[in-house]
Amino acid sequence: MKKLRIGVAFFYHESHSFAPGKTTLKNFQEEGWFKGKEIFRAYSGTKTEVGGFLDTLDAREDIEAVPLLCAAAVPSGMVEYETYTHIESEMIASIMEAGRLDGLLLALHGAMAVEGVDDPEAVLLKKIRTLLPHVPIAGTLDMHANLSSDMTDLTPYHFGFKTYPHIDMYDQGVNAARALLGHVQEDRRWEAAFIKIPMMPPSLNMRTSEGPMHELITLAGEWEGREGILNISIFGGFPYSDVSVAGASIIAIAKTKKQAREAVKACADRFWELKEDFLVDIPKAAEGVKLAFSKSGRKPVVLADISDNPLSCGSGDTTELLRELIRMNKPGTLFGGLTDPESIEICRQKGSGNRAVLQLGGKHAPEFGSPIEAEAEILNLSDGVFYNSGPFNQNLRVDVKGAAYIRVGHVDILLIGRPMSANDPEMFRHIGIEPADYKVLGLKVKNHFRAAFDPLIEEVIYVDAPGVASNDLSIFPYRRIPEEMWPFKKIEFPITP
Numbered sequence: 001m002k003k004l005r006i007g008v009a010f011f012y013h014e015s016h017s018f019a020p021g022k023t024t025l026k027n028f029q030e031e032g033w034f035k036g037k038e039i040f041r042a043y044s045g046t047k048t049e050v051g052g053f054l055d056t057l058d059a060r061e062d063i064e065a066v067p068l069l070c071a072a073a074v075p076s077g078m079v080e081y082e083t084y085t086h087i088e089s090e091m092i093a094s095i096m097e098a099g100r101l102d103g104l105l106l107a108l109h110g111a112m113a114v115e116g117v118d119d120p121e122a123v124l125l126k127k128i129r130t131l132l133p134h135v136p137i138a139g140t141l142d143m144h145a146n147l148s149s150d151m152t153d154l155t156p157y158h159f160g161f162k163t164y165p166h167i168d169m170y171d172q173g174v175n176a177a178r179a180l181l182g183h184v185q186e187d188r189r190w191e192a193a194f195i196k197i198p199m200m201p202p203s204l205n206m207r208t209s210e211g212p213m214h215e216l217i218t219l220a221g222e223w224e225g226r227e228g229i230l231n232i233s234i235f236g237g238f239p240y241s242d243v244s245v246a247g248a249s250i251i252a253i254a255k256t257k258k259q260a261r262e263a264v265k266a267c268a269d270r271f272w273e274l275k276e277d278f279l280v281d282i283p284k285a286a287e288g289v290k291l292a293f294s295k296s297g298r299k300p301v302v303l304a305d306i307s308d309n310p311l312s313c314g315s316g317d318t319t320e321l322l323r324e325l326i327r328m329n330k331p332g333t334l335f336g337g338l339t340d341p342e343s344i345e346i347c348r349q350k351g352s353g354n355r356a357v358l359q360l361g362g363k364h365a366p367e368f369g370s371p372i373e374a375e376a377e378i379l380n381l382s383d384g385v386f387y388n389s390g391p392f393n394q395n396l397r398v399d400v401k402g403a404a405y406i407r408v409g410h411v412d413i414l415l416i417g418r419p420m421s422a423n424d425p426e427m428f429r430h431i432g433i434e435p436a437d438y439k440v441l442g443l444k445v446k447n448h449f450r451a452a453f454d455p456l457i458e459e460v461i462y463v464d465a466p467g468v469a470s471n472d473l474s475i476f477p478y479r480r481i482p483e484e485m486w487p488f489k490k491i492e493f494p495i496t497p
């Protein structure tokens with residue numbers, strides 16, 4: 001039996017236009033760079049989009065998964081032009097060398113910003129489309145994608161995450177793969193309608209368990225329950241992208257264009273009506289710390305250092321919240337993970353059980369706070385490798401390039417070798433720290449951590465410390481986003497998808 005051959009590829013970056021430093025090829029090669037069969041080893045069994053692609057393809061005897069290229073880097077500054085063109089040409093080469101392809105599954109983030117390339121995902125997809133003019137392509141996108149009509153014109157099959165924390169990456173991978181196989185094997189064709197909404201809501205209050213995004217996803221789900229509608233994706237956009245395609249958007253996939261348009265319009269109208277609900281005020285670090293210690297619940301209170309969340313492109317080494325916690329010096333305090341490879345190296349040289357004077361954090365983004373000089377007790381050291389317990393990115397191997405568990409006064413601190421959000425308790429447990437045993441947890445996180453931490457904690461206090469991922473978008477000097485954009489401008493929004 002001749003098997004259908006489906007290509008699998010992944011190119012993932014969320015780029016912050018105002019973060020210091022550029023994202024280079026080394027970042028991709030060190031973080032997530034897999035070619036050919038290496039992709040099976042890295043992603044089979046993981047709850048990721050590619051894990052969803054592979055499981056769906058493997059379940060069919062008449063399908064052969066053809067692994068191409070996977071390139072992913074942790075969210076950070078803009079991608080260098082040469083880095084983008086190198087990965088793009090490797091991707092194109094992998095497709096050309098793959099031989100016959102009957103379909104392609106492509107996982108993208110959708111909020112990559114590249115020097116000199118305005119809508120890189122659309123540029124990439126267009127090049128692939130030129131190479132494979134008649135081959136169906138289906139893909140996944142992050143809820144924070146800046147999706148454009150150039151993308152949706154090239155294929156209708158875009159499946160955005162419907163959860164934040166993003167715990168349905170795998171499910172959307174499965175949905176994309178099923179839509180693709182339906183097209184390839186059963187000639188089931190779908191149409192898409194797309195609308196760009198002139199708004200850039202901050203992502204802090206975009207969780208799907210409550211609030212305005214919960215309402216929107218519920219509304220989309222009601223439409224998906226109707227005959228003829230396959231899928232609706234609501235995109236909040238990535239508000240730290242200074243690109244012409246920035247902003248929220250919605251795509252509906254349906255049997256007819258008319259049905260897709262109706263669904264998109266209904267969801268877009270509601271998104272616009274709810275926009276003010278995405279704006280929330282949060283306390284400064286000192287105020288947040290006082291508030292956290294005034295609580296008397298049985299479980300820990302989390303102080304979320306959102307402005308330096310590494311998965312929102314933070315350097316992971318800003319010091320304001322940690323400084324406040326050390327000033328309070330209360331037993332039962334844990335902070336982490338603070339990016340500080342230099343201090344980890346000093347701890348390694350001194351050895352576990354000894355003491356060291358350290359300059360904590362403040363090295364990569366000193367504009368947001370200087371290092372904290374402190375004498376620390378070195379409690380444990382590790383290579384920094386662990387596997388996420390999930391549900392967010394479950395079973396994915398994480399390498400934070402070394403870790404040190406230290407104590408300054410009464411404050412326990414986890415140092416890590418490179419920026420990584422504390423989204424999974426394994427980051428702490430792998431080195432002998434049980435976060436549930438503390439009273440106050442200062443974490444470098446935004447929202448994804450809640451998937452794993454919510455059962456362990458009493459409540460979350462989001463704090464406004466200085467950092468690139470601030471909730472206050474008015475601090476960023478945007479130049480390329482459309483002039484008509486809420487919340488910067490009060491505008492009317494005529495909806496005509």
Ligand SMILES: [Zn+2]
Binds near residue numbers: 142143144166
């Ligand atoms: Zn996201």
